[in-house]
Each structure stands twice: as C-alpha cells, then as structure tokens.
Amino acid sequence: xxxxxxxxxxxxxxxxxxxxxxxxxxxxxxxxxxxxxxxxxxxxxxxxxxxxxxxxxxxxxxxxxxxxxxxxxxxxxxxxxxxxxxxxxxxxxxxxxxxxxxxxxxxxxxxxxxxxxxxxxxxxxxxxxxxxxxxxxxxxxxxxxxxxxxxxxxxxxxxxxxxxxxxxxxxxxxxxxxxxxxxxxxxxxxxxx
Numbered sequence: 001x002x003x004x005x006x007x008x009x010x011x012x013x014x015x016x017x018x019x020x021x022x023x024x025x026x027x028x029x030x031x032x033x034x035x036x037x038x039x040x041x042x043x044x045x046x047x048x049x050x051x052x053x054x055x056x057x058x059x060x061x062x063x064x065x066x067x068x069x070x071x072x073x074x075x076x077x078x079x080x081x082x083x084x085x086x087x088x089x090x091x092x093x094x095x096x097x098x099x100x101x102x103x104x105x106x107x108x109x110x111x112x113x114x115x116x117x118x119x120x121x122x123x124x125x126x127x128x129x130x131x132x133x134x135x136x137x138x139x140x141x142x143x144x145x146x147x148x149x150x151x152x153x154x155x156x157x158x159x160x161x162x163x164x165x166x167x168x169x170x171x172x173x174x175x176x177x178x179x180x181x182x183x184x185x186x187x188x189x190x191x192x193x
Contacts, residue, residue: 002125003125003128003146004124004125004126004128004129004146004174004178005129005144005145005146005159007125007174008144008167008170008171008174011170012167012170015040015042015160015162015167018040018042018160019042020042020043020044021038021041021042021043022043023035023041023043023046023050023054024046024050029041029054031057032057032058032060032061035054035057035141035161035163036136036139036141037163038161038163039162039163039164040160040161040162040164040167041160041161041162042160043157043158043159043160043161044158045148045156045157045158046145046156046158046159047155047156047157048155048157051130051143051145051157054132054143054161055130055132055143058132058134058141058142058143059071059089059132059134061134061136062089062093062096062134063089063092063093064092065134066092066094067093067094067134067135067136067185068093068094068095068096068097068134068135068185068188069089069093069095069096069097069132069133069134070096070097070099070131070132070133070134070142070172070175070183070185071086071096071097071098071099071131071132072099072100072121072126072129072130072131072132072175073098073099073100073101073130074100074101074127074128074129074130074147078100079098079100079102090115090116091115093115094188095115095116095117095188096115096116096117097116097117097119097183098116098118099118099119099120099121099126099131099175099179100119100121101120101121101122101127102118102120102122103120103122117181117183119179119181121178121179124178124179125178126175126179128146128147129144129145129146130143130144130145130146130147130157130159131143131144131145131171131175133171133172133185134185135185135186138165138186139163139165140163140168140169140172140185141162141165141168142161142162142171143159143160143161144159144160144161144162144171145157145158145159146158146159172184
C-alpha cells in the first residue's frame, strides 16, 4: 500500500525538492501566521511535541475564527488524549471531521454528532498520518505528517505544512477517495441522517 504522504507528494514533484526546514526554530515559526506566510514548509525527523504545538495553533485558529476543522489521529488512543479539549473546541466551530484509526467504529469517540462527523481510517493509508486542516476565508492551510516510527511508533514524523490551497484541497480529495466520503470545508452544512 502506498503511503498517504507519498500519494499526495507525487502530484507536486517541485515541492518534494523543497529544502527541509527546522520547524522547532521559534524565531522563524513562533505563530501560526509565521507558518502561513512561509507558504510551504517541508520537514523531516520531527518529534510529536513539535507537531503538537502547531496542531494546537491550527485548532485554536478554527475555534477563534469560527472555521471548520479536519483532524486525523493515528489511533483512538491519541484522540482520547485530547477528547475533552476537542469537546470544548467543538462548541465554537461550525463543523469538524474527526478521523482516526478507530479499529471498531462502535467504540469511536462520542463527539457531538451535531458538530462533527466521526470517521474511521483503520486499515487505510491514512492510519499512519497526523493531519490538521482549517481555513481562513478562501485559503486552506494545514499540517500533514506521516509517522516514521522510531524507537517506538510515534517518535518521529515527516511531512509538511502549507497554506497552498490547491495542495490542501488535493489532500482532502485523496482523503475523500480513500474513505469514500465528502469532506468539504467550503460547505459545512450538516448532513441529514
């Protein structure tokens, strides 16, 4: 099975050649706006704690700006770690898609259905990814990371952050294709069940 990150990057060979950037450099990447203004940031061998900081900045933006959010977790355990924070977060955003490697969909998180769709990516190329996407106006931006393993799974990641809408839209299109769903950050109306 082709890795999700590889599938996306195959559409953008010029971005694959972008130099690696140290996202831990707080002088260059202290705020979400620093990341957005960088346009595209390619990284490798990044620790979970460094991505967690960026992830929170994206989630906080979605909450403050009342924008939709996509969040992909590698496992149910990783979602459970932030579930209480997400339940509060969902009070102030119009729509969220919470996606994870939930092995049994009946035990998926009990996120409020009126604010979120909970989807499983277990057994797909998405299962080893950490994705957080939101938008500002007509501009999509997000963090796309792939778990590279390490001493223990989840120690090291590679991927990118971009505010290139066409790249993030391609990420969403690939997610929709893999999970046979219809995630659309520009149409956040709630689906009838």
